[in-house]
Amino acid sequence: MSDNATRLTGTSFAVLTLIELLGPSTPYELKQALERSIANFWMVPHTTFYAEPTRLVKGGFLSERQETGGRRRKVYSLTDAGRSVLEAWKCSAELTPPQLREEGVLKIFAGADPVPVFRARCDWHRAKLAELEGYLEAVTGEDPAWEGVRASLVVGVAYTRMMLEAMEGFLESQAATGSP
Amino acid sequence: MSDNATRLTGTSFAVLTLIELLGPSTPYELKQALERSIANFWMVPHTTFYAEPTRLVKGGFLSERQETGGRRRKVYSLTDAGRSVLEAWKCSAELTPPQLREEGVLKIFAGADPVPVFRARCDWHRAKLAELEGYLEAVTGEDPAWEGVRASLVVGVAYTRMMLEAMEGFLESQAATGSP
DNA sequence: GAGCTATAGTACGGCCCGTACTATACACAT
DNA sequence: ATGTGTATAGTACGGGCCGTACTATAGCTC
Numbered sequence: 363m364s365d366n367a368t369r370l371t372g373t374s375f376a377v378l379t380l381i382e383l384l385g386p387s388t389p390y391e392l393k394q395a396l397e398r399s400i401a402n403f404w405m406v407p408h409t410t411f412y413a414e415p416t417r418l419v420k421g422g423f424l425s426e427r428q429e430t431g432g433r434r435r436k437v438y439s440l441t442d443a444g445r446s447v448l449e450a451w452k453c454s455a456e457l458t459p460p461q462l463r464e465e466g467v468l469k470i471f472a473g474a475d476p477v478p479v480f481r482a483r484c485d486w487h488r489a490k491l492a493e494l495e496g497y498l499e500a501v502t503g504e505d506p507a508w509e510g511v512r513a514s515l516v517v518g519v520a521y522t523r524m525m526l527e528a529m530e531g532f533l534e535s536q537a538a539t540g541s542p
Numbered sequence: 543m544s545d546n547a548t549r550l551t552g553t554s555f556a557v558l559t560l561i562e563l564l565g566p567s568t569p570y571e572l573k574q575a576l577e578r579s580i581a582n583f584w585m586v587p588h589t590t591f592y593a594e595p596t597r598l599v600k601g602g603f604l605s606e607r608q609e610t611g612g613r614r615r616k617v618y619s620l621t622d623a624g625r626s627v628l629e630a631w632k633c634s635a636e637l638t639p640p641q642l643r644e645e646g647v648l649k650i651f652a653g654a655d656p657v658p659v660f661r662a663r664c665d666w667h668r669a670k671l672a673e674l675e676g677y678l679e680a681v682t683g684e685d686p687a688w689e690g691v692r693a694s695l696v697v698g699v700a701y702t703r704m705m706l707e708a709m710e711g712f713l714e715s716q717a718a719t720g721s722p
Numbered sequence: 723g724a725g726c727t728a729t730a731g732t733a734c735g736g737c738c739c740g741t742a743c744t745a746t747a748c749a750c751a752t
Numbered sequence: 753a754t755g756t757g758t759a760t761a762g763t764a765c766g767g768g769c770c771g772t773a774c775t776a777t778a779g780c781t782c
Contacts, residue, residue: 369740369768372645379652390730403647407770412731417768435730452654457662463641465552467583471694472559473687474632482637507653514651524704549737549771570761587739592762597737615761 368421370447372458376400377414378423378440378448383507386439389415398497399511402490402518423447477536480529487526494519548601550627552638556580557594558603558620558628563687566619569595578677579691582670582698603627657716660709667706674699 368374380392380400387395389412396411406414415438418424423444426436440448466479498515501508548554560572560580567575569592576591586594595618598604603624606616620628646659678695681688 371768372643372648373769375652376648379648382652388730393730400648400651403642403644403651405641405643409732409771410769413769448652452649452652455658455662457649457659457666458645459666460646460663461585461641461643462583463552463585464583465638466640467694467697468552468556468559468580469632469637470697471580471583471690472555472562472628472632473690476693476697478635479637482635483640486637486639510651510653513656514647517647517650517656520708524708528700528704551737553738568761573761589740589763590738593738 368417368423370421370423370451372404373406373410373414374418374423375448375451376404376406377411377418378444381424381438381440382445382448383511386437388435388437390435392438398500399514402494403514418444477533480533484526484529484533487522487529491519491522491526494522548597548603550601550603550631552584553586553590553594554598554603555628555631556584556586557591557598558624561604561618561620562625562628563691566617568615568617570615572618578680579694582674583694598624657713660713664706664709664713667702667709671699671702671706674702 376396377392380395381387384391384395392415393408393411396406400406415424415426415436419426419438421443423441424438425441426438428436466483469479470476494515498512498519501512501515556576557572560575561567564571564575572595573588573591576586580586595604595606595616599606599618601623603621604618605621606618608616646663649659650656674695678692678699681692681695
């Protein structure tokens with residue numbers, strides 16, 4: 363009946379999911395996988411991410427053992443409790459609202475000129491698009507267990523491309539009316 | 543030379559901008575304005591938001607006085623330091639990367655069926671779109687100082703509509719192929 | 723075997739934030 | 753005038769988050 367149970371956040375489920383996909387893993391392996399996938403739609407700073415497995419062990423959702431050679435890193439595996447909360451989360455229909463933090467729009471709100479803001483964001487989204495397409499290419503033809511991984515990258519690519527096209531359209535329309 | 547200066551986050555600039563627009567304000571007035579505008583692209587939980595003016599006073603960016611009647615609420619105003627960091631931020635070209643946290647894609651990554659996820663998100667975006675259109679209508683024809691407010695709401699409406707259409711398109715294509 | 727660079731983390735302190743609770747104002751019935 | 757319901761306007765608390773700075777090991781190269 364303890365009420366200070368480990369709170370499970372999106373970051374927790376990100377870690378659990380990665381271990382389910384990869385099998386027993388070290389924190390760095392998890393982090394590498396994260397950055398090529400989940401981090402693009404569920405951002406986690408690395409210091410938070412490294413802390414998460416420890417929390418999950420404390421909550422009984424992961425078990426931990428030490429590598430015997432090399433750096434003697436810790437290797438984490440799912441426990442039955444971990445597997446079961448992960449399954450429950452996947453099946454549940456509940457979704458926390460999407461959270462967006464876009465400093466560019468904040469500046470526009472404050473009265474800044476939208477053109478440089480969108481130009482900067484176009485560059486950012488162009489780079490991101492190339493990055494995501496690279497990740498997607500790397501997982502095509504993989505194991506069917508990775509279907510969700512592929513699907514999420516497809517969503518990410520579509521989203522990024524949509525944003526990029528919308529902003530490019532805006533900038534072109536501005537260029538047409540802005541200067542003679 | 544103190545190096546533990548108050549860190550200024552997006553939330554800080556949100557508060558500073560709102561006070562610049564509204565003039566001296568109480569926390570609740572700021573929160574009301576926030577929810578009808580900024581919170582849609584820079585989410586802040588209310589407990590964080592209520593704490594922010596206190597931090598900004600400590601940093602010297604806001605000054606504080608007490609209402610004399612009624613609830614004797616605190617009224618915050620910009621100091622010169624506050625006005626100056628706000629201006630510097632508006633003019634600077636730097637932007638932190640856009641931060642997205644979308645639990646739906648996380649579930650798809652984990653292998654969940656995308657259809658219920660997108661259906662839930664469609665409902666959410668439809669409601670959000672109606673809400674934003676309401677806010678936008680409420681500020682049309684206002685003071686020219688509110689130009690940025692209008693522009694940011696226009697961006698928000700365009701974004702939400704784009705997301706909605708993309709998801710509806712996906713669901714229709716699924717319906718066409720998924721069942722006979 | 724010293725230095726360089728990439729890899730693989732930890733320490734710390736301030737900030738964030740979800741849950742729960744508090745408190746005041748106003749309406750309207752009693 | 754007093755109860756009681758509801759919207760308004762917050763505060764308390766403790767664990768989680770996170771940016772900056774630092775540390776440490778592995779392999780490479782000279």
